[in-house]
Amino acid sequence: MASVAGSSTLMASISCRKPNQASNFNAVSLAIKGNSFPSLKSCSAPSRFRVSCAAKPETVDKVCSIVRKQLALPEDSAVTGDSKFASLGADSLDTVEIVMGLEEEFGISVEEESAQTIATVQDAADLIEKLISKE
Amino acid sequence: MFCTSALSPLQLPSRMETHLWYVLPNEVKSQSLLSQYVDLLSPLEKDHVFSMRGEELQKSALLARALVRTTIARYQIHSRVSPRSLVFRKNAHGKPEVIWEQSDDWHPPPLHFNLSHTSSLIACGVTVGSPIGIDVEEKQRTMKSNILSFAKRYFSCEEVEVLSAISDPEVQRHEFIKLWTLKEAYVKALGTGFSGAPFNTFTIRFGVANPNPEDSAIVIVPLEKPTNLTTNWQFAQVQLAGSHYAAICRQNDGLPGGASMKVIVRKTIPLVEEHCVPSIVPVDD
Numbered sequence: 001m002a003s004v005a006g007s008s009t010l011m012a013s014i015s016c017r018k019p020n021q022a023s024n025f026n027a028v029s030l031a032i033k034g035n036s037f038p039s040l041k042s043c044s045a046p047s048r049f050r051v052s053c054a055a056k057p058e059t060v061d062k063v064c065s066i067v068r069k070q071l072a073l074p075e076d077s078a079v080t081g082d083s084k085f086a087s088l089g090a091d092s093l094d095t096v097e098i099v100m101g102l103e104e105e106f107g108i109s110v111e112e113e114s115a116q117t118i119a120t121v122q123d124a125a126d127l128i129e130k131l132i133s134k135e
Numbered sequence: 136m137f138c139t140s141a142l143s144p145l146q147l148p149s150r151m152e153t154h155l156w157y158v159l160p161n162e163v164k165s166q167s168l169l170s171q172y173v174d175l176l177s178p179l180e181k182d183h184v185f186s187m188r189g190e191e192l193q194k195s196a197l198l199a200r201a202l203v204r205t206t207i208a209r210y211q212i213h214s215r216v217s218p219r220s221l222v223f224r225k226n227a228h229g230k231p232e233v234i235w236e237q238s239d240d241w242h243p244p245p246l247h248f249n250l251s252h253t254s255s256l257i258a259c260g261v262t263v264g265s266p267i268g269i270d271v272e273e274k275q276r277t278m279k280s281n282i283l284s285f286a287k288r289y290f291s292c293e294e295v296e297v298l299s300a301i302s303d304p305e306v307q308r309h310e311f312i313k314l315w316t317l318k319e320a321y322v323k324a325l326g327t328g329f330s331g332a333p334f335n336t337f338t339i340r341f342g343v344a345n346p347n348p349e350d351s352a353i354v355i356v357p358l359e360k361p362t363n364l365t366t367n368w369q370f371a372q373v374q375l376a377g378s379h380y381a382a383i384c385r386q387n388d389g390l391p392g393g394a395s396m397k398v399i400v401r402k403t404i405p406l407v408e409e410h411c412v413p414s415i416v417p418v419d420d
Contacts, residue, residue: 011190011197014170070279077188089192091253092319092329093272097280100288112330 054081055125063124066101070094081122102128142218142406145209147244148399150264153383155400156206156409157258157271157375158198160191163404169194171406172201175218191254198405199250199257205405206259207233212243230326249323256379265386268323270316271379274309282311290314291338291358309380313417314339316382317370321355324368324384339370352395371396374415 064079071088073079079088085095099115102108102124108131118124148154163169173181176197184196204218213236222234231250235243247262251271260269278285286295294314301307317339322332336359342352353370369387374380383398403409 011169011193013166014173083188084186087187087192089188089254092270093276093278093315096289097278097285100280100285103288112333116329 054122055129059125059128060121062105063102063121063128066105067098067121070098070101079121081120081125083121084119085121086119098124106132108132142205142209144211145206147210147212147246147263148261151397152262153267153371153385153396153398154261155258155269155373155375155381155383155398155414156202156261156403157256157381157400158202158403158405159256159376160194160198161255163194163198168404168406169197172197175204176200177223195252195254195257199252199259201405202257202259202403203248203250206261206403207246207248210246210261212246213241226326228326228328228331230323230328251319251323251381253379256375258375258379258381260383260385262385266324266326267383267385268320268325269381269383270319270323271375271381272312272316273379274312274374275378276312278308278311282307286311289334290318291335293338293340293356313372313380313382316380317353317372317384320370320382320384321368324386369396371398372417373398373400374417375400375412376402380417 060081064083067073067083067085067088067090068075068077068079071090071094073088085098090098095118096115099110099118103110106128108128110127110131114127114131118127173184176184180200184193184200187193187196201218203223204221207221208216208218215236223231224234225231231248233243233246233248245264247265247267249260249267249269251258251269253271253273253276255273256271258269258271260267283295283299286298290298298307298311298314301310318334318337321337321339322329322334325331336357338356338358340354340356342354353372355368355370367387369385371383372380373383383396385396398414400412400414401409402412
């Protein structure tokens with residue numbers, strides 16, 4: 001326990017030097033994905049309040065819950081549509097387990113090409129609805 | 136105080152060697168050292184590190200970048216290369232690689248690397264002249280899914296049979312993790328992503344049980360015809376720090392058939408220290 005407290009002091013003191021890391025995160029992650037939505041800001045509001053023609057909030061919530069369970073995240077940790085699996089600590093085995101969990105929950109089959117494109121909770125939710133609508 | 140300029144040089148691996156470096160985050164506690172690591176990173180890398188959720192994940196991401204930058208720079212590829220000056224990019228499928236400075240009078244050696252990490256260990260494999268993929272997992276890692284259900288969904292039939300035949304659940308779990316890391320290492324060596332070689336299109340087969348574990352070959356058996364498996368891939372599996380399985384996949388560079396991969400394992404704290412550790416092939420726990 002001492003080492004956990006120690007390391008959170010360490011990283012916190014280093015990350016304090018970094019300006020605007022929250023808004024940088026979204027700008028950088030969107031740039032990496034090849035999208036160009038520079039006006040989107042980091043937002044702590046749940047994704048259900050965001051205007052989009054993407055997946056239903058209930059789908060996003062179910063994905064969030066499966067992700068939380070797989071990664072053993074505390075109930076109060078913020079997991080939203082924007083959350084990147086990798087940033088939450090998912091490695092490749094976690095991601096595949098999550099995809100399998102989504103297949104079982106929604107009765108779909110996710111091919112490897114599609115699974116590879118999933119980076120965020122929203123990606124997963126959008127893919128699920130696309131696959132459901134095809135059935 | 137640690138001096139970043141004092142990076143002792145390393146000899147490149149020969150074409151027949153694979154270097155495997157690892158760092159244990161629990162052993163890196165110094166604030167000033169972590170700050171030095173941050174200073175080595177590109178702006179994009181810093182953003183990525185601090186976008187991770189929570190201190191532990193941030194530290195792990197930071198150590199991964201520090202490990203790869205310091206390690207590659209130490210191979211003294213070029214006098215102007217420092218950990219901070221290295222430039223990385225991702226290939227078309229997302230596999231990271233170094234962009235070397237090109238000039239008329241200098242051609243970079245064909246150095247390849249691959250990173251893998253868990254929360255408790257970060258590893259970097261380095262080769263010359265062969266693509267490399269590595270994957271590490273904690274031996275004690277548990278699955279949320281049922282192992283056989285997972286294997287039936289993603290692995291090959293032969294692999295499912297092998298796992299199904301193991302009656303002890305702990306042994307089964309260990310064998311599953313070993314298989315997973317080997318399959319991941321292959322896909323990462325290929326560099327075409329998960330969809331480039333879906334896991335059920337190839338079998339990883341362990342050689343006949345042998346008194347000497349080092350001689351038990353791990354081979355890959357393609358299941359698709361015509362096969363796209365044109366290269367002679369070679370595998371190794373080692374234990375690290377008593378706590379992790381590491382799998383390595385690289386091309387077999389004309390070694391006599393059946394010769395095992397020569398892996399040199401070094402445990403390190405970037406900028407501080409390192410020491411060679413014996414390469415331990417996991418026996419059945």
